[in-house]
Structure formats: C-alpha cells, structure tokens
Amino acid sequence: MSITPTKLEIARDLLKESIVEKDKKTQSIIHKAQERINYRTIKSRLNLPTTANSAVDGYGILYQTFLNNPETEFEIAGIAKAGHPYKKKILPHQAIEIYTGAIMPEGVDTIVMHEKCKRSNNRVIINEKVKQNQNMRPIGENLKRGEVVVKKGKLLNAADIGQLAASGNNEIDIYAKLNVSVISTGDELISSSVNKRLRGQIYDSNKPMLLSLLDHNFLNIHDFGIVKDNRNELAIKFADALSKNDVVISSGGASDGIEDHTQNAIRDVGAECLVWQLAMKPGKPMAIGRKKNKFIFCLPGNPVAAFVCSKLLIKPLLIKLAGGVDLEPLVVKIPSGFEHKKRKGRAEYLRAKIISKDNGDFLKIHGRKGAGVISSLTGADGIVEIPMDYENVKVGELLKFYPFEHRCL
Numbered sequence: 001m002s003i004t005p006t007k008l009e010i011a012r013d014l015l016k017e018s019i020v021e022k023d024k025k026t027q028s029i030i031h032k033a034q035e036r037i038n039y040r041t042i043k044s045r046l047n048l049p050t051t052a053n054s055a056v057d058g059y060g061i062l063y064q065t066f067l068n069n070p071e072t073e074f075e076i077a078g079i080a081k082a083g084h085p086y087k088k089k090i091l092p093h094q095a096i097e098i099y100t101g102a103i104m105p106e107g108v109d110t111i112v113m114h115e116k117c118k119r120s121n122n123r124v125i126i127n128e129k130v131k132q133n134q135n136m137r138p139i140g141e142n143l144k145r146g147e148v149v150v151k152k153g154k155l156l157n158a159a160d161i162g163q164l165a166a167s168g169n170n171e172i173d174i175y176a177k178l179n180v181s182v183i184s185t186g187d188e189l190i191s192s193s194v195n196k197r198l199r200g201q202i203y204d205s206n207k208p209m210l211l212s213l214l215d216h217n218f219l220n221i222h223d224f225g226i227v228k229d230n231r232n233e234l235a236i237k238f239a240d241a242l243s244k245n246d247v248v249i250s251s252g253g254a255s256d257g258i259e260d261h262t263q264n265a266i267r268d269v270g271a272e273c274l275v276w277q278l279a280m281k282p283g284k285p286m287a288i289g290r291k292k293n294k295f296i297f298c299l300p301g302n303p304v305a306a307f308v309c310s311k312l313l314i315k316p317l318l319i320k321l322a323g324g325v326d327l328e329p330l331v332v333k334i335p336s337g338f339e340h341k342k343r344k345g346r347a348e349y350l351r352a353k354i355i356s357k358d359n360g361d362f363l364k365i366h367g368r369k370g371a372g373v374i375s376s377l378t379g380a381d382g383i384v385e386i387p388m389d390y391e392n393v394k395v396g397e398l399l400k401f402y403p404f405e406h407r408c409l
Helices: 008-017 063-068 158-166 206-213 231-244 262-268 303-321
Strands: 025-029 058-061 073-080 094-098 110-113 117-120 123-126 148-150 171-175 178-185 219-227 247-251 272-276 287-291 294-299 332-335 347-357 360-365 382-386 398-403
Touching (some): 008 272, 178 206, 178 231, 178 303, 231 247, 247 303, 262 287, 294 303, 303 347, 332 360
Parallel strands (some): 073 094, 178 247, 247 294
Antiparallel strands (some): 058 094, 073 123, 287 294, 332 398, 347 360
16 A cells, blocks of 8 residues: 655644643742743743842942033942942932942942942042943843743743742742653564673664653653564553553554554554654654554654654654643754755755854764664764755755754753
8 A cells, every 4th residue: 555654744733733731730849840841821920120230340320410520529428239238328429339239229320330430549430431321230121020931831941940030939830741651662672781692683772762862851751661573562562551651652663564563553552543654764664643642653663763753753742742832843054065865755864963164154964874873873963954855955055954952052
C-alpha cells in the first residue's frame, strides 16, 4: 500500500489540535519552579520599584536649580543608601550623596554620577550637561501594579523566577509533571551495562540519548527497558507503559519491514494511528498513536533520525501536553557555506556547525550524513533544514538553522 508521508509542520499541527488541556496542578516554592509550567496568569500586586530610586552612585539635585545656574555649588545635606533612606526634604540649594538603589528624597528629581561632579569638602559642583530625571528609576519602571508577571502555560526560566520573587511571590501553582516512558526495541540491542557482547549484538544508544534529551523538570521520565522484535511483547509493554504514563516513546521497528511491529502494537492497545511516516530525512519511518489523551511516539531506530524527530516534533508537543503554550523550536536563518543536492518531496535535516568569519557567519555541514551516524551529532552546533521543494542549495542561501541547547545561553 502506497503511503503519502506527512509534512512535519502538518503533523505538529494535527497533534496539537488533538491535545486535551491538562488540569492537574501542584504548588512549588518559586526557586524550585525552574522548567515547570505556570498554572495560572500571575499579575503584580505592586509597582516595581515601589518608590523612585537612583540608578547610579552620584549626587541628587533639583534640576531647576541647576538650570537657573549651572555653576551652583550645592551644599551636601547627607547620604542616602539602599535600605537607608534620607528622610528629610532636600532644599533647592542642596544635594544628597546617593547610591544605587537608594530612595530619592523629597526635593530631588535628577541624579548626576560621581565622576561628573567636583566635590570640595561639603559642597559639589556639576561638571556636565544635565537632563531632568536622568539616572533615576521611576515608580513602576519594571512592573506596574496589575501588570502580568507570567502568563498561564509559561515554561518558567530563571528570569521568570526573579520577576516572581521581586513582585512578592513565594509559592505558585504549577502544572503537575507529565509522565513519560522510554522504550527501545530490537533483538540486537543490549544495555551498555552488559560486559559481554555477542556477535551481532549492539549497545542501545537511543534510550540513554532520549532519557538525557528529555531530562526536563516538567517531565517525569521512566526507563521501560528494551523489548524484543515481537508484536505481542511490544503491545504488552505499550499497554503497561500507557497505564502508568501520559506518553510512551519507543525507538526502532517503525518502518515497513517484517520485524517492524509498532503500527500493529499501537492498534493492539486500542490506540488510533494518527501519523505514519513523515516527509523528512532522516525521520521518515515514524508512527504516532493516541489513546484518549495519551500518546505513543514510535521513533525510527537510527539514532540521528530519533534525535532529529525528538528535537523538532516530540519536545514541543510534550510542553503542550504538560500544560504549556505552543513553543516552537528556536530557529534562526544563517547563510549556507556549502552546496547540496537532493530530491524534491521531503525536507532534509543535516547536522551543521556555525563558522564565524570577519564577513559574517555561515553554516558548514558537520560529520557524515547517514541517519545512523551518531558521531555527526557530537560536535555539531545544530540542525540545518533543506526545504521540501529544494533540489539544490547554493553557497550564500539563507537556511533555517535549529541550534542545539549548548549553543543557547
């Protein structure tokens, strides 16, 4: 039977539309909420900063006094420090020695940096042109009361945690973790913990790779071992994994070979097969099934194909399944530094490095091109996409580039 492979973007949209919104929540102290998914939109209960304060170390003055006479010798009335405000009003002929973060006393509307002033004993002269309200942080510059701090479904990062703390939050509601099981299939596979390897056996690289790739705080990842190339055994493993998890991810056995049983095993557990084959290289032999709001992702057995499909398709969907908003993989456009030929009809994803020169950055193909050549991933900076309708890539063409995490701060 002839099958028309599904475009990656269409598969992604189809799966997103089939996801039922998750509603399980828990609570977390904010400093432990990194990489968790925010359950409800949180608004600021106060203005940040709550008072106008100095952005620099310097002297605070009334701008109008300087405007009337730029050569004014201001009398230094006292010192204001962060946490130690000066409580008296500053008179027009006076200045306050003020430090970063200190509340601006009444009577001061402008700050001049120390190095732009000349001090003699208890007086100071300004040695630069001054703008009113310079070097001050107004009330609500960071956040205004009622302004959104983080939205519902946001995958929280360190900056979000800092903003939540600054706005007075200690505990927040977050979505419960998504439970994910990972399985490898193949008669030839053995664990790398096995010391004696028989002829024809290979060490399983996919499961350890996927367990590492999916090691995120919004997921509970479970190792469900290695299954032989047997339809019944695979269906039993799928059923067990589905009973305990929200998502099952397997690798191997997803093509049309005699020993490839994933499609049948998906149906045997009562799941609907939503996707069978993707219009991409590597990654064509992939099956995706759904049973209610639980999913089975059957990845190709070739390690590079399994990695690419997980990176571009599975990870964004796991965020959505866990309660998050749509989050597409980070993509940038970078000129090609290589030529490449391909057939139309499916997109190709090649491993690449970013080469920086005086005249700009460009992409260079990294490693060998085979879908089983895992060494092409090590040392690569990311994946470059060659679109479906391309037959040739010329040097200088802008291409989509998906950087790996280690290239992103």
